[in-house]
Amino acid sequence: MADPPAWIAEFTVTPRQFTDQLDAIVASGRTPVPVSALVDGLTGGAPLPPRPVVLTFDDGFADLPGPTAEALAERALPATAYLTTGAITPGLGSLLPPAPMMTLAQAPSLERYGVEVGAHTVTHPQLDTLRAPQLDRELRESKAALEDVLGHEVAHLAYPHGYNSRAVRGAARRAGYTSAVAVRHALSSDTDEPFRISRLILRSGHTVADVEAWMAGEGARAAPFPDSAATVGWRLYRRTRAAVGGPRFAG
Numbered sequence: 001m002a003d004p005p006a007w008i009a010e011f012t013v014t015p016r017q018f019t020d021q022l023d024a025i026v027a028s029g030r031t032p033v034p035v036s037a038l039v040d041g042l043t044g045g046a047p048l049p050p051r052p053v054v055l056t057f058d059d060g061f062a063d064l065p066g067p068t069a070e071a072l073a074e075r076a077l078p079a080t081a082y083l084t085t086g087a088i089t090p091g092l093g094s095l096l097p098p099a100p101m102m103t104l105a106q107a108p109s110l111e112r113y114g115v116e117v118g119a120h121t122v123t124h125p126q127l128d129t130l131r132a133p134q135l136d137r138e139l140r141e142s143k144a145a146l147e148d149v150l151g152h153e154v155a156h157l158a159y160p161h162g163y164n165s166r167a168v169r170g171a172a173r174r175a176g177y178t179s180a181v182a183v184r185h186a187l188s189s190d191t192d193e194p195f196r197i198s199r200l201i202l203r204s205g206h207t208v209a210d211v212e213a214w215m216a217g218e219g220a221r222a223a224p225f226p227d228s229a230a231t232v233g234w235r236l237y238r239r240t241r242a243a244v245g246g247p248r249f250a251g
Contacts (some may be wrong), residue, residue, distance in 0.1 A: 001063060007097045007251070008061075010203055019071055021202075021211045025053060026075050028215035034116040035080040035156050035197070039179040042194050053215065054188070055079040056181060056199060058120055058158055060088045062100035069113035081110055082120035082158035082181075085145040094123040095249035107149050118156035119143045119177075126250045128165040128235055129242035135168065139175040155179070160250030162199075165235065169195040187214070187222040198223035 004012035013021070025032065031049040035056065041048035055072070057064055060083040072079050086094035089104045107117055119142040121127065127135060139157070146154040155178040159168065162183030172180045172195055179194045186198040200214055213219035242248060 001100075005097065005099050008099055011201070012204055013202070013206075015067060018068070020208050022071055022075055022077060024208045024211045025055070025077070025215060028053075028212065030215055032077045032079070034078045035118065035179060035181065036116060038188070038197070039156070039194055041190065042192060042197075043178075048190075054199075056158070057081045057115075058160075059084050059096065059124070060102045060120070062102050064115075065102050065106040065109045065113075069110055069115055072115065073113045076114075078114045078116070080116040080118055080156065082118040082156075083107060083142075083146060084120045084122070084124045084160075085142045086122040087124065089145065092122070095247065096124050096251075097249070104145065104149055107146060108151075111150070116156070117146060117150060117154060118158060119146055119154055120158045121160055123247070124160045124250055125247040126161065126163045126238055126242065127159055127168045128163045129239045130247060132167075132171070134247065135171050136175065139171055139177070143175060143177070157181070159183075163235075163238075163250050164196060184223060185220060186225070187217060187220050189222045189224070192223045196224070 001012060002014050030051045030053040032055060033052050035054055038054050040046045055077060057079060064081055084094055084096060085104060086092040087096045088101050110117055121138040122142045125138060143154050157172050157177045157180040159180060159182055164182055181197040181199055183201050184198040185201050188198045192198055200220060210219060
């Protein structure tokens with residue numbers, strides 16, 4: 001959108017930027033696949049096509065089942081969307097600040113456009129700061145809500161803002177997911193971790209040239225790699241803060 005709320009502006013592009021970026025992906029010659037196909041390739045299932053790319057969208061903003069899905073379908077680009085169920089369900093709520101959102105009832109329309117649906121928790125918290133019962137509810141209730149409206153299993157998860165830990169990854173497995181994506185702002189690889197799949201995060205300042213570089217396998221490091229000392233320290237700080245002040249928005 002052209003006029004996003006301030007809190008999400010850093011991660012928003014205009015409609016023209018979006019279509020130019022999609023056209024760059026098409027021109028790259030890469031083969032777009034949904035996350036489920038990537039996970040099959042990572043876990044020894046069906047082999048991936050040459051030079052695959054996965055397009056993902058988080059949260060469930062209002063453009064997703066409209067102009068975004070339409071632009072993807074026009075170019076025959078499959079994708080995966082991770083939905084924050086509390087933010088898109090009337091009468092519920094989330095930690096996401098106000099923004100135009102789609103509704104849970106629109107989730108089936110995404111699949112008709114070729115967009116696979118995954119879960120993105122109920123309230124969008126920092127999962128690696130939650131106690132076990134809260135963590136379990138966030139993972140299981142979002143999955144169940146999506147499965148109820150879609151009528152089939154939802155097997156893929158995105159950690160809000162990428163925040164995860166060994167305990168969070170274990171809880172995701174136990175909740176019935178077969179994969180989870182983080183962020184890490186890195187290229188994935190054929191040795192990436194199925195419960196910590198790396199993604200590139202697109203910011204408003206990124207250009208078509210940045211997208212072209214990523215499609216060439218350049219401009220970012222490749223996963224897997226261990227967490228840095230700064231990442232571990234930041235996690236400990238956030239956990240301490242949450243213990244005092246309660247759950248916080250992952251953003």
